[in-house]
Amino acid sequence: MATIQKGAQVIRAGLLTDPALRRAAPADILVIDGVISEIGPPGLPVPDGTAAVDADGLIIHPGLVNAHMHSHGGLARGQADGWTLEMLLVAAPWIGGNRSLADKKLSAQICAAEMALKGCTAAYDLFAEFPFPTVDGMNAVAEAYDEVGIRAVIAPMVADLSFYEAIPGLMDALPPALQKAVDGLRPGNGDACLAAIDGILRGWRWNGQGIHAAVAPTIPHHCTPGFACGCGKLARDHGVRLHTHVGESKVQAVAGLRRYGRTLLQQMDEWGLVGPHFTAAHAVWLDEADMRIMAARGASVAHNPGSNMKLGNGMFPLRQMLDAGVTVGIGTDGANCSDNQNVYEAMRYASMLSKVQSPVTAEWASAEEIYRAATEGGSRALGFAEGGAIRVGAPADLVFLDLNALNWIPHNWTVNQIVHVEDGTAVRHVMAAGTMIVRDGALVNVDVRRLAREAEAARERLEAVNADAKRLSEALAVVVNSYCPGLAATAYPVRRYLRE
Numbered sequence: 001m002a003t004i005q006k007g008a009q010v011i012r013a014g015l016l017t018d019p020a021l022r023r024a025a026p027a028d029i030l031v032i033d034g035v036i037s038e039i040g041p042p043g044l045p046v047p048d049g050t051a052a053v054d055a056d057g058l059i060i061h062p063g064l065v066n067a068h069m070h071s072h073g074g075l076a077r078g079q080a081d082g083w084t085l086e087m088l089l090v091a092a093p094w095i096g097g098n099r100s101l102a103d104k105k106l107s108a109q110i111c112a113a114e115m116a117l118k119g120c121t122a123a124y125d126l127f128a129e130f131p132f133p134t135v136d137g138m139n140a141v142a143e144a145y146d147e148v149g150i151r152a153v154i155a156p157m158v159a160d161l162s163f164y165e166a167i168p169g170l171m172d173a174l175p176p177a178l179q180k181a182v183d184g185l186r187p188g189n190g191d192a193c194l195a196a197i198d199g200i201l202r203g204w205r206w207n208g209q210g211i212h213a214a215v216a217p218t219i220p221h222h223c224t225p226g227f228a229c230g231c232g233k234l235a236r237d238h239g240v241r242l243h244t245h246v247g248e249s250k251v252q253a254v255a256g257l258r259r260y261g262r263t264l265l266q267q268m269d270e271w272g273l274v275g276p277h278f279t280a281a282h283a284v285w286l287d288e289a290d291m292r293i294m295a296a297r298g299a300s301v302a303h304n305p306g307s308n309m310k311l312g313n314g315m316f317p318l319r320q321m322l323d324a325g326v327t328v329g330i331g332t333d334g335a336n337c338s339d340n341q342n343v344y345e346a347m348r349y350a351s352m353l354s355k356v357q358s359p360v361t362a363e364w365a366s367a368e369e370i371y372r373a374a375t376e377g378g379s380r381a382l383g384f385a386e387g388g389a390i391r392v393g394a395p396a397d398l399v400f401l402d403l404n405a406l407n408w409i410p411h412n413w414t415v416n417q418i419v420h421v422e423d424g425t426a427v428r429h430v431m432a433a434g435t436m437i438v439r440d441g442a443l444v445n446v447d448v449r450r451l452a453r454e455a456e457a458a459r460e461r462l463e464a465v466n467a468d469a470k471r472l473s474e475a476l477a478v479v480v481n482s483y484c485p486g487l488a489a490t491a492y493p494v495r496r497y498l499r500e
């Protein structure tokens with residue numbers, strides 16, 4: 001939301017998506033100072049001097065919301081295949097290491113540019129820096145969103161234990177030379193890290209641009225109890241949101257149960273971290289009691305179907321989560337694992353993944369439920385209660401789809417086609433807070449060719465400086481890829497997929 005478009009504008013002759021209708025219907029939208037102020041039949045009377053936006057031949061839907069992604073993944077796009085989540089975590093030092101400040105901004109620009117061009121106007125970004133989050137790094141990422149023009153919640157992703165310390169028995173499974181080598185991969189001191197986040201939150205100056213900060217203890221069992229609670233306290237003290245990966249892989253679920261004697265979600269609840277400000281990413285391995293807690297606390301889940309499938313994490317119980325009353329948003333996860341930032345595709349995956357789990361259609365999520373998750377659900381997960389819908393009082397975050405694009409030939413059932421057909425290629429314009437940030441299929445403020453040049457130079461440099469880290473990761477991956485599947489073979493008492 002680089003600039004709120006001041007003044008009045010009227011969007012005329014477009015077809016407005018409404019999940020209650022099979023086909024989008026004609027309506028005009030009056031936008032004043034970036035906010036939808038009136039919606040009415042074609043020919044809506046407007047004040048003198050109102051600028052007109054011609055939406056003839058275009059379908060309008062609310063900007064999509066990416067409920068979970070990682071901007072540091074932008075420069076690591078396409079690095080992973082044949083990896084579990086655990087192998088991805090092992091690879092993190094070489095696919096994301098040694099980034100300069102300019103690299104951090106560039107990586108976020110790549111993601112923000114892709115999201116905007118593919119109809120997304122807000123994202124929840126869990127951004128990692130090693131060994132600590134920094135004010136400069138967070139500002140660089142905020143600048144990237146501001147320049148592209150989309151809204152964001154940026155949460156420094158932190159831990160005070162290494163992956164090797166977090167997985168029960170893994171350190172003992174490493175040969176002595178590798179045990180010594182992973183010493184250097186420990187995150188920084190927990191108290192110093194919390195102090196760094198406190199400094200970031202105190203100085204945060206982006207709220208006016210629709211870019212907010214949050215806190216992300218990355219994975220609960222990668223945090224000591226004191227550190228996890230410290231993150232929760234920072235979020236409470238500063239009135240910001242809290243986001244963490246919970247039960248993403250079965251390895252995590254089993255590790256949590258072994259460490260705490262209860263599920264990860266129940267442990268986080270015990271620590272007082274689960275509330276209306278809390279978002280659990282993935283939540284593939286939550287059981288029914290976990291879901292009830294999430295619903296009772298008013299917490300939300302970010303469902304990342306592409307990443308869950310690509311990393312072999314299992315099938316998210318979307319129907320059960322919705323039935324339990326949990327707010328669900330949809331995310332792409334990082335480009336370092338799943339590998340695009342296309343919320344249309346994430347919707348399509350979410351729909352199909354709900355349907356593949358049962359032959360009983362009542363256990364599926366409908367196209368309308370998926371659409372609501374990727375708009376209103378995601379908005380709530382980001383703490384933007386007013387967003388995700390075309391209604392009076394909401395920011396004018398609008399996507400204009402071209403009815404002459406093949407995805408819409410013919411136009412039978414709007415929401416179904418947005419979820420199951422649209423892939424971003426029909427996006428003609430994107431408006432954020434009343435400002436056009438994509439016009440005629442191109443970003444208004446950022447030159448993608450410049451991003452390409454800079455990214456290629458960064459790729460070459462980072463490949464050279466991370467060569468040793470890559471060799472170490474490859475040696476570690478052999479052990480991890482043998483040890484972790486063994487841990488995942490442990491029986492885990494989740495009962496789901498069947499309704500009673």
Ligand SMILES: [Zn+2]
Nearest residue numbers: 245281333334
């Ligand atoms: Zn993630």
